[in-house]
Amino acid sequence: MLSNVAQKRAMYSATTHGIRVTVEPQYMEDESDPVEARFFWAYTVEIENGSTGPVQIIARDWTITDQTGAVESVKGLGVVGEQPVIEPGSSFSYTSGCPLKTPSGFMVGTYQAVGSEGEVFTIEIPAFSLDLPDTRRVLH
Known part of the structure; x- marks a missing residue:
């Protein structure tokens, strides 16, 4: 029997240098x-610029850990093939995916960004769980 109640999904958030x-x-x-x-798993990321100047996302660095403790590092330029410039008060969203060999794990990472004065800085991506919908959440 299917339920009309939508499954509650978790959202994770972090703010660094005014970028959420x-x-x-x-x-x-x-x-x-x-x-x-x-x-x-698919994951949707929204990057909101709450700072006073434009910010360009130039690179990403992800750490993916499965439930056995196996770690994979994924680094590269931009996000989903882009290096978006996000104006103050604006946001950029994208969806990507992650395969695991185990039914749970977690991801965490950083973006490298360039500010309006050419300064390069790091933006934190919050750690988030990858758990099957019917699985009790466990702190990894």
Whole structure:
């Protein structure tokens, strides 16, 4: 029997230098195959510029940890193939994905950004859990 109640999803947020990063992960059951040890999550990130000048996201650095403690590092230029400039009071959103070999894990990371005066600084991406919808959340 299907429920009309929408599943509550967790949102995670962190603010650095006036830049707020909010992440909302979602388990993708249709893209996962537990028998093959493949669990896939999509995550939507919103980067809100609450500072007084424009900010350009130039690089990302993610650390992905599965429930066995296996760690993968993902670094690269920009986000989803872009290096967006976010004006004050504006935001940039994107959705990406993460496969794991275990039914839970977590992600955390940073963005490298350039401010209006050419200064390079780091923006924190909050740690967020990747847990199956019916699994009790555990602090990793």
